[in-house]
Amino acid sequence: MRYPKVSECVDVFEALWPTALAESWDSVGLAVGDPDAEVRSILLALDPMDAVIAEAVVLGSDLVFNHHPLMLKPVKSVNAATLKGGAVHTLISNDIALFNAHTNADSAxxxxxxxxxxxxxxxxxxxxxxxxxxxxxxxxxxxxxxxxxxxxxxxxxxxxxxxxxxxxxxxxxxxxxxxxxxxxxxxxxxxxxxxxxxxxxxxxxxxxxxxxxxxxxxxxxxxxxxxxxxxxxSHWASETVWLTAAAQQLETEFADRGLTVALQHSAVNTDPWVERY
Ligand SMILES: [Zn+2]
Structure with a gap:
């Protein structure tokens, strides 16, 4: 057993949630990352929120696997002062890849x-x-x-x-x-x-x-x-239960390929609603 490269993780994701199943308007796949980099640990989350990316930095994760895309709409710059650009900068400067399976994961x-x-x-x-x-x-x-x-x-x-x-x-x-x-x-x-x-x-x-x-x-x-x-x-609740199933599928798929990687669930609750009266 050995650690996969980012490109091999992408192959595993593609086997489970083929890009061809994504809706035409969607944005799925590897958004940030070096295909040749080694991946020892993957953090699974629904949303690429700043708190999730910060968690990945603290945990030393090599890849963040998300359901929702960071950049659904095209961006014109990755200026670190912008919301999306800031996330991209943090990811790259910490050698963290970002991948997402969205409507292809809905469809599969x-x-x-x-x-x-x-x-x-x-x-x-x-x-x-x-x-x-x-x-x-x-x-x-x-x-x-x-x-x-x-x-x-x-x-x-x-x-x-x-x-x-x-x-x-x-x-x-x-x-x-x-x-x-x-x-x-x-x-x-x-x-x-x-x-x-x-x-x-x-x-x-x-x-x-x-x-x-x-x-x-x-x-x-x-x-x-x-x-x-x-x-x-809740949007978050309706999808977060899938992450547990996805982790089990990933565990099997990586093992079948002779690859080992630690899978961690994000502890960040990305449901935006926190109180109700
Ligand atoms: Zn959703």
Whole structure:
């Protein structure tokens, strides 16, 4: 067993979360780093926030693996006085590489939405928006509960199985409605209402639901059969559960290649919301 190079880590990430599965607008892959540098430890986090990068410096991590990209929109400079430039400077001056798998990790089998829906005991979910025909990859997931369940029981179950958050778990629609077919999209999923309705889902679990998409989705539901009911969870919580599954996949994939690397979970909670009254 030996330590991988950054390029070999990228090969492992690519095997698990192929770049080809990413949405066209996304930014995924190696954002900062020397492909030939050796990697002894990887820090896993959702967001490349300053506190996560500072943690990587303190821990002596060689690579930060994130879900969300540091530079989703193009930047015109990496001036250290700017938000993004400052992060890039800190990473380079501490020999830390930065990699992210975003919508490719949402889309992949065993990805973000697969992990989220598996919290409800659904292990055979199908993509809401398949990536190509006949494939098991794609954005969101839809599947059936073993028994019809009131929406409020699903919300309570999620509240117990997801990490505690300030914003909690919220229901729009009828909390007492009994449902079987469940759609989920980890992270912000308010662009998928048409696909959710087409899937026959009776409840839709996602994050970052805003007032207008939520009220319009409920009015649309009320003019039809009342579905889907909506459950809104914390964006951070909906995705952070995936990191544990990702670490297990990485452990196996590195070992299969005769490579050893320490995997650490960031202790920084990057959910921005800290109090509620
Ligand atoms: Zn997200």
């Amino acid at each position: 089998r065993g990805g973000v939405s697969d992990v989220l829906i598996s919290l409800l005991g659904i292990d055979d979910a199908q993509p809401l928006v398949p990536h190509g025909e006949g494939l098991t990859t794609g954005i969101g997931r839809v599947g059936d509960l073993a028994t019809p369940t009131p929406v409020r029981d699903i919300a309570r179950s999620l509240s117990n199985s997801l990490p505690r958050t300030t914003t909690g778990v919220r229901i729009a629609g009828d909390p007492a409605a009994t449902v079987t077919r469940v759609a989920v999209c980890g992270g912000a999923g308010d662009s998928l209402f048409n696909e959710v309705r087409a899937s026959g889902a009776e409840v839709y679990i996602t994050a970052d639901l805003r007032h207008h998409p939520a009220t319009e989705a409920r009015d649309t539901a009320n003019r039809q059969e009342g579905r889907p009911q909506l459950i809104d969870v």
